[in-house]
Amino acid sequence: MKNRSLVSINDYSKEEMLHILELAKAFEANPRQKILKDFVIASLFFEPSTRTRLSFESAINQLGGRVIGFSDSSSSSTSKGESLRDTIQTVSLYSDLIVMRHPLEGSARFASEIAPVPIINAGDGANQHPTQCLLDMYSIMKTQGTLDNLDIAFVGDLKFGRTVHSLVIALSLFKNTNFHLVSPVELKLPSSIKKFIVDAGLKYHQYTDIQEVINKVDILYMTRIQRERFSDAMEYERVKNSYVLKADMLSNTKEKLKILHPLPRVNEITEDVDSNKKAYYFQQAKNGVFVREALLASILGVI
């Protein structure tokens, strides 16, 4: 994987994904090693982010690397009308690897084609967010001990949620994954993504009520439903509360159930869930550091 950009989760084979998860495990055991001390890494965030940017920068710092960059395009020459091509070409001259988030879809692929240094996509619009996908996989593997034979429920906005799309595609590579898709009718998983499940010979089931499925799954992957996704405001008002997870809904769930959420959450998981041992979303965010350490070290070829 040395010097290879990571733009889309489809850029990695199943073996390569598992290799990153193995490395992440080793970094979790020993997160502070100065193996990137000779490297300068650019962190270009053309739109705001809390977790992704800070966990990348934390990972770089914990490995002894130096970070340059910006956290908002208004503090870069983009605000003067500079093209992405020129920004990427310039930053490539100053760094060994570029981590980038950009609001336009396909921006990271384009950057990877013009930059002489590898690019890690930290989110390109609604398209791809492969490092989130890998940290979700790591969180599932860590809590369930395997990525095979799992019952996984995805809840909320399955139409526009890029993390859901990538994770469904990745988990379709594993044995006997059983997908439970819970969403309002307007926000169902697109058929182009369901095709990955079907092509892999796996099964999916669709529901509109979380109660139908909550007691039989190993992973509950919650997502935020945004009001602006609905063409009909009445419909939003009608469904919004059916996708809120509360602590009392967890009483008959499986012992090993874990609740994941890519965060930020707004109101789809009430605070009383946070203290439940099945809540895992903050540890999930922490796992992002180890996975990103694994990716940086692997792409820069230091391990």
Added chain:
Amino acid sequence: MENKRELKVSAIDNGTVIDHIPQGAVLRVMKILNLEDFTDQIYFGANLESKKYGKKGIIKVSGRFFKPEEINKISLVAPTATVIEIRNYEVVNKLQVDIPDEVVGFVKCFNPKCITNHEKMTTYFSVIDKEDLKLHCHYCEKNTKKENIIFI
């Protein structure tokens, strides 16, 4: 025999005949091939009787020959077209257009948030469905359907 009949009508000695263009696609084919600015003779007909297709269109361009990549561009709107090259009133080459596996640089991505609609760059699609014509953008990974195809 049919060739002779065509030649009487169009009377081009050297050039290209694009036949069997689907009904309604003649003007789009002319636009894709940049024939709007062409200064030599062009004959075109639409809604002509065709035994095979019912109605068809035809374009005859004098003194102009097309490269295979130009011909493949029209395949997206005129997959049934036949391209006939004429030199000295003789048919020297006849070929069927072919929908390519990749479409590079002449179709716009329908996704307004795609990077290709914001940077000076070449668009790049793989054709994932030749029958129903569906193009997969190499950059934003969204699919552009037949009815949304816009030529650059």
